Amino acid sequence: MAQLEPQEKVLVSQEFLSTVHGELSCVSCHDGDAKSQEKKDAHMGMEPHPSIKTPDKACGDCHGEIVATAKNSLHATLSTFPTIIKTRSDMSKWDEIDKARGGHCAGCHTSCGGCHVSRPKFAKKGFVKGHVFQKHSDPLNQCTSCHGSRIGNEFYGNRGQGDIHAAKYDMDCVSCHKAEEMHAAAPKDLKGRYHLKEMVRCIDCHKDLEKGSVRDHTIHIGKVQCQVCHSQSYVNCYSCHTGMDKAGLRYFQNQKEVEKIRIGLNYEKGAPGADYNYMLVRHIPADPDLFAHYVKDALTNFANTPNWKRASPHNIQRKTWQNASCNNCHGNRELFLKTSDLLDYEQKANKKVVVSDRKVPKTVKAAKAASVPASTVRKGMVVTAAWVEHNHNKGIKIIDARDRKSYDKGHIEGAVSLNPLAAGLRYDWNEDRPMQLVDIKEIASILGEAGLSANDHIVVYDKNGRSAAFLIWILEYAGASKVSYLDGGIEAWHEAGYHTSNKEVEAKETVFKTNVRPELKADNSFVAENLNNPMAVVLDARFIPQAKGFAKHDKASRGGHIPGSVNVPLSALYMENGYLKKPEELLWMLKANYNITPDKTVITTCNTGQLAADSYFVLRYLGFKDVRVHDESWISWCAIN
Numbered sequence: 001m002a003q004l005e006p007q008e009k010v011l012v013s014q015e016f017l018s019t020v021h022g023e024l025s026c027v028s029c030h031d032g033d034a035k036s037q038e039k040k041d042a043h044m045g046m047e048p049h050p051s052i053k054t055p056d057k058a059c060g061d062c063h064g065e066i067v068a069t070a071k072n073s074l075h076a077t078l079s080t081f082p083t084i085i086k087t088r089s090d091m092s093k094w095d096e097i098d099k100a101r102g103g104h105c106a107g108c109h110t111s112c113g114g115c116h117v118s119r120p121k122f123a124k125k126g127f128v129k130g131h132v133f134q135k136h137s138d139p140l141n142q143c144t145s146c147h148g149s150r151i152g153n154e155f156y157g158n159r160g161q162g163d164i165h166a167a168k169y170d171m172d173c174v175s176c177h178k179a180e181e182m183h184a185a186a187p188k189d190l191k192g193r194y195h196l197k198e199m200v201r202c203i204d205c206h207k208d209l210e211k212g213s214v215r216d217h218t219i220h221i222g223k224v225q226c227q228v229c230h231s232q233s234y235v236n237c238y239s240c241h242t243g244m245d246k247a248g249l250r251y252f253q254n255q256k257e258v259e260k261i262r263i264g265l266n267y268e269k270g271a272p273g274a275d276y277n278y279m280l281v282r283h284i285p286a287d288p289d290l291f292a293h294y295v296k297d298a299l300t301n302f303a304n305t306p307n308w309k310r311a312s313p314h315n316i317q318r319k320t321w322q323n324a325s326c327n328n329c330h331g332n333r334e335l336f337l338k339t340s341d342l343l344d345y346e347q348k349a350n351k352k353v354v355v356s357d358r359k360v361p362k363t364v365k366a367a368k369a370a371s372v373p374a375s376t377v378r379k380g381m382v383v384t385a386a387w388v389e390h391n392h393n394k395g396i397k398i399i400d401a402r403d404r405k406s407y408d409k410g411h412i413e414g415a416v417s418l419n420p421l422a423a424g425l426r427y428d429w430n431e432d433r434p435m436q437l438v439d440i441k442e443i444a445s446i447l448g449e450a451g452l453s454a455n456d457h458i459v460v461y462d463k464n465g466r467s468a469a470f471l472i473w474i475l476e477y478a479g480a481s482k483v484s485y486l487d488g489g490i491e492a493w494h495e496a497g498y499h500t501s502n503k504e505v506e507a508k509e510t511v512f513k514t515n516v517r518p519e520l521k522a523d524n525s526f527v528a529e530n531l532n533n534p535m536a537v538v539l540d541a542r543f544i545p546q547a548k549g550f551a552k553h554d555k556a557s558r559g560g561h562i563p564g565s566v567n568v569p570l571s572a573l574y575m576e577n578g579y580l581k582k583p584e585e586l587l588w589m590l591k592a593n594y595n596i597t598p599d600k601t602v603i604t605t606c607n608t609g610q611l612a613a614d615s616y617f618v619l620r621y622l623g624f625k626d627v628r629v630h631d632e633s634w635i636s637w638c639a640i641n
Contacts, residue, residue, distance in 0.1 A: 004126040011127065015132055029050045031050075051113035055067050058112075070112065076110070080191070081106070089298060093295050097299075100295065103242075108120075109122075115143075119145050120142065120146050122145075122146050128142065144156070154234060154314045155315065157567075158569070160572060161572040163317075164317050170548070184197075191270075197272050202227075209221060224277070227280050235257050236282055237254045239289075240253070240254050240255075255285075257576055262280070262336070263329075264337040266310075274310070279310050279311075282308070286302075306353045308341075321370070327363050333357070336360050337353055337354050373598055375624075383484045384492070388486060399450065399460045399461070401418060401468040406490075407504075416451055420471040421467060421610070423446050425442075435608040440514055447475070448510050460484070464574065465485070468485055468486070473629055477520045479513070488577060489578040520616070522603045522628040524630075536602075539594075539604045540606065541604055541606045543569050543570075556635055558638050561634070562605060570614055601627075602626065604629050604630060606630075606633055612631075613629050
C-alpha cells in the first residue's frame with residue numbers, strides 16, 4: 001500500500017461536490033458550526049470520524065437498514081476476539097486482560113467510512129479518492145490496508161503465486177465478500193468468524209462439484225476442505241508479545257513467521273459449511289504470555305482453545321503441488337499436523353487438531369507422480385547452512401548482501417559486507433540509465449574491492465533472497481565461475497545454531513578479471529524482437545497489481561506490463577525468509593501454471609531489474625539454459641513504448 005502524501009489525506013476533490021454526498025452540507029455528517037467564518041469556531045464540536053462515533057446519525061439517516069446491522073458486524077465490533085480470549089483467560093483478571101486486549105487487539109475494527117470513503121483508522125486514515133464515496137471498497141487502499149500481512153500478500157502475489165481469482169479473472173475482495181456478509185450483524189454468542197451464517201463459501205459459486213467432470217471432487221467432497229487441495233503454502237506466526245515502550249506507546253512483536261502448509265482434523269464441524277474431516281490449519285501468534293506485560297498468568301486456561309486454527313488462505317490455484325499427484329498428499333506425513341509440530345505449551349490445546357499416523361491418508365499405490373520437465377538442476381548453486389559451516393575454512397568467500405546495519409548486528413563469521421543495492425553497481429535514478437548496471441569496469445572494481453576474484457567459490461546470503469540473488473546475477477554476468485546461494489540465508493544459519501559475529505571483516509582487495517557474459521542480459525530491442533517468438537517467454541516478476549496496471553512503481557510513467565508477458569510473482573519462486581521450494585515442485589509449477597519450460601528462452605523483467613535478476617537465479621538453478629535479465633525493465637520500457 002503506497003503512502004499518501006499529507007495533502008492527499010485531507011483534500012476534498014472537486015468531483016465530490018457533484019456527488020449525492022457532496023450535495024449535503026458538511027455538518028450533516030460531521031457536525032460543527034456551519035455559520036461561523038472562523039476555522040476554530042467552525043470546527044467546534046466537529047466529529048472527524050462520524051461513521052465510528054455516530055453511525056446512526058451520520059449514515060443511518062439515509063442508509064438506516066444497512067447501518068442497523070453493519071454497526072454490529074464483525075468489521076465494526078470484532079466481537080469474536082474477546083469471546084475467544086475469554087476461553088483462554090483467568091476470568092478473575094478479565095478487567096485487566098480486556099484493557100490490554102483493547103489496547104492491542106481492538107485497533108483493527110472499521111466502520112462505513114473506512115470501507116467506502118477513506119483508509120481505515122488503523123491504516124493511518126486518508127481519503128482514497130478525495131472524499132468521493134465508493135460503493136465497492138478499494139482492495140489496495142482499504143481492504144488490504146488492514147488485511148495485508150496475510151490476505152493481501154497471499155492474494156496479490158507478495159507471497160506465493162497469488163490467487164487465481166485476482167491473476168486470471170480480475171476479481172477483488174468484494175467479488176466474493178459481498179455486502180450481505182460484510183454488513184451482517186454478528187450474534188452476541190457467535191463462537192468465531194467461521195460461524196457467521198452469511199460467510200461466503202467456495203460452493204456458493206462452485207456448485208455441484210460432486211456431479212462434475214473432475215473425479216477427485218467426487219472423492220473428496222465432504223471429506224476435505226477445498227483449500228487443502230487448492231491453496232499454496234501460507235504464513236504461520238509465532239508468539240506475539242505485547243507491551244509498552246518507555247514513551248508509553250503500545251507495540252506488539254511476533255517471534256517468527258514460517259511459511260508452510262499443515263493439514264489438521266476439523267475440530268468445529270458445527271460451523272457453516274465445515275462438514276469435512278480434514279482442513280488447513282494456521283498457527284496463530286497466541287501464547288500464554290500474550291498479555292504478560294500487563295497482567296501475570298492471564299491466560300491460565302490457554303489449553304481450552306487450539307492455536308492451530310482453521311485457515312482459509314487467499315492464494316487459490318486450480319493446479320497446486322498437492323493435487324499434482326495423489327501421493328503428494330496421501331502418505332505425506334510432513335503435510336499433516338503432528339505432535340512434534342507443537343511447542344510444549346501447545347500440546348494439550350491442539351490435541352483434537354493433530355492428525356495421528358493412523359489418520360494420515362494412505363499412499364495410493366496406482367497413483368502417478370507429477371509430470372516434471374526434464375532438467376539438470378545445478379545443485380551446486382544452492383548450499384545449506386551445514387555445508388557452509390563444513391567448508392567455512394576451505395577457501396570459500398562468503399558475502400553478506402544485506403544492508404550494513406543488519407550486517408553490523410551479526411553476520412556469518414568471515415563474511416564480507418557487500419549490499420548490491422548500495423554498492424554503486426547500478427546507475428542512480430537521476431542518470432541517463434536509471435537502475436541499469438554500470439560499466440563492466442566499474443563492476444569489476446567494486447567486486448575486486450570486496451576481495452572477490454572470478455575463480456573464487458563465492459557464497460552469497462541475505463535474509464529473503466532479494467539482494468543475494470540479484471548479486472549472483474551480477475557476479476555471473478561479470479564472469480564469476482562458481483557462485484552459490486545460502487538457502488534460507490541468515491535465518492537458516494540461526495536455526496542451525498551456528499555462531500555469528502558483529503566484528504567487521506576487512507576485505508583483501510584483489511583483481512576481478514572479467515569475462516563478460518552479454519547473453520545474460522537483454523535490452524528493450526531484444527525483448528521486442530522476441531515478443532512473438534513461441535520459444536521465448538517474458539517473465540514479469542512483479543506482484544499482481546503492478547502487472548495488472550492498477551498499481552505502479554513511483555518512477556514508472558504509467559502502470560501496465562509488456563505485451564504478452566507472463567506474470568510469475570517473485571514470491572512464487574521463494575518461500576518466506578529466502579528458502580526455496582523443492583526443484584521438482586518449482587519445475588512442475590512453472591510448466592503447469594505458466595507453460596514455462598527449460599527448453600525456452602526466458603527473459604525476466606520487473607520495474608528496475610532487481611526482481612528480474614532474482615527470478616533469473618532460480619531459473620538458472622533449475623537448469624534453464626537461456627535466461628536473460630531485462631536490465632532496462634519496465635521503467636525504461638514504458639517510457640518509450
